[in-house]
Amino acid sequence: MKLSDRILAAAVGLAILAVAACTESQSSANPPAAPPPAVSIVQVKAEPVPIVSDLPGRIAPTRIAEVRPRVTGIVVKRVFEQGSLVKEGDVLYQIDPAPFRVQVESAQATQQRALAAQNLARQQADRQKELRQRNISSAQDLDTALAQLAQADADVAAARAGLDAAKLNLQYSDVRAPISGRIGRALITEGALVNANGTENLATIQQLDPVYADFTQPSAQMRQLRKALKDGLLKGPAEGQATVKLLFDDGSEYPRPGRLLFSESTVDETTGQITMRAEFPNPDGDLLPGMYVRVLIEQAVDQAALTVPEQAVQRDSSGKALLYVVGEDNVAQMRPVTVGRTTGQQVVITGGLKSGERVVVEGFQKIHPGAKVEPADWKPAADTLSRTQSKADAG
Template sequence: MNAFTRPLSRWCGLSVLTLSLFTLAGCGQEKQGPPQARVPEVSYITISPQKLLLAKELSGRTSAFRVAEIRPRVNGLIQKRLFTEGGDVTEGQMLYQIDPAPFEADLANAEAALAEAQAKLPSVQAKAQRYGKLLTSESLSQQDYDDAASAHDQLKATITALQAKVATARINLGYTKVTAPISGRIGKSSVTDGALVAAYQTVALATIQQLDPIYVDVTQSSAELLRLKERREKGLINPDQKNQNAANLIMENGKPYALEGIFQFRDVTVDPSTGSVILRLIFPNPQAEILPGMFVRAIIKEGVNDEAILVSQQGVSRDTKGNPYALVVNAENKAEMRQLTLDRAIGNQWLVVAGLAPGDRVIVEGLQMLRPGTEVKATPVDQGQTAQADARTPKSGEGEK
């Protein structure tokens, strides 16, 4: 072997050795096989029924308990306005003074005419009585007696008419003092001193509104009324005797009103344009915090669900059609799909009507890419976190599906 062939044979030997090592490494990898799939870890909550007071939040507007539009009952000139605009007035308080002079004169004339007629009555009455006695002795004609009796009756009728005229004049004189028919808060005046007003005119002089208590009129769909009736008939909701007619209020700024109101009545007619009915509530309003025309939200108690099933909203998903479902851990520790029927949202939870049962383990964590039928490693959610979530959840059911 010459000097040229020795390096070449050394290089060939190294190549064969390297190829052998790669071959052995490849054989070792083929013997190991594919890695085993990791079992997904999930966390669940156990469904436990609970007693729940259900309520419905409805929007509406406020209106005054009583409204009185002040109008004059006689024609005349306003002498003086006797109230402060925007202030409180009491029933019977004098608001306006209409010039009474013409009405005082009418009353004086009517009283004078009545006095004149009453002064003539004794003479005419005595004459009629004398003619009656003379008629029996045949010393007086029947016609003379009839004339005297007729004059007496006519004078009595005149006195009655004049008495009515006096009463009318006295009433009209009283109408010159325009008083408040109800107690409440009065608005701005449409007239000033010196204005000429007409009896029962179209434009009111002012308006008084009684604000304590105050009405709250809210609307509820007729379909919701039918659903509520169906739930009660099926026993899903039982009337709450203690809070059956109670209601709460949320003001325009989102803050709850301190005082509790009561449900008064539900209208008997459905509005065809909206498909809803009006519910009237009454709330005490001693500080006049609620003003007529405010937009508010009322929380009305519907009843009590003794076996309510609540599930965290993070445990409810929706399919491509928008139908809600949940994944539960079955007895074989596999994820199982349950189609749900939801009633409404209550805080951070859903009220479930159908699809879950007490004792079901609903998966709330680890839902990403989890498919039904997949074996899972399930652990319960930390009870401390659950208690904190429950504390943040309202005790009464509010809101809609």
């Protein structure tokens, strides 16, 4: 190759490199605009939301009875199994019946003697009536005979009552269950002397199906709720239709719903609380007297509540609630709002938001007020959805 050809080729190569460098320099000086960040949004709308109060409570038996003796004597046998279910009328203890059998026999003899005296008095009264009709006896003799007959009748009635009392005491020597339910431990043993007028308790029976849940609510909270119902801001449940559910102390839910029975008409002057009572079925015996529970009671329904997912609510340094709201031009703006109660995984917004507006739920870490965004409908995770549904069912 000639020298001139080599020089020409080198010049062409340098020209190509120069053009490429200029192109690269121009490209780096004018980079393409970045696409707007993608965010997940929800469009809020007014919908009915139940107002569910979470209140502390304790389980109580529907019926409780202390087993006490009705006669005095020595306990000779305990019949029941401690901790078992007993039925009304079941024999629990047996008190020595021998003294009471003797009393019955004595009362029977007294009644027979009174019947014999009554028969004699009746015969004498009949005889005196006949003699009086013949004017053989005096009126005083007849009056005396009639009085003796009346006294004999009274003696028979008294003897009959004494026999009934003796038989009743004999029946009471079998100490029976006054109600059906679960009986606790035996508080006395065989050989113990029990007294009909004593204060000793032989055992305790509690009826545990159904059970009561006694819980309290601040009077101020109930007053505000009643005012909102009166003003038409809320709608209350129908009479006897209030939904009541239980949560155990570990947060798990009792599977069977209950019903509200009543609320007290007085306020506890020491605590400012109003006591209410609900009834729950307890066929499996999971609810025991004295157990601490949380009572979820639906007391009203907000017919036009605006809710957003909990994670959409931001807080500034002063603790005020904020939301990113996306406008029609897809520009996100930070807006202060007023937060109300929490229902499941949703938060009720009581001020600063309108129905139909779009709120950022995910992706707000990538944006700032005034930033243009690429909104997409928010799809909650399956576990979040299930928790929300379970809490909504509880409410």
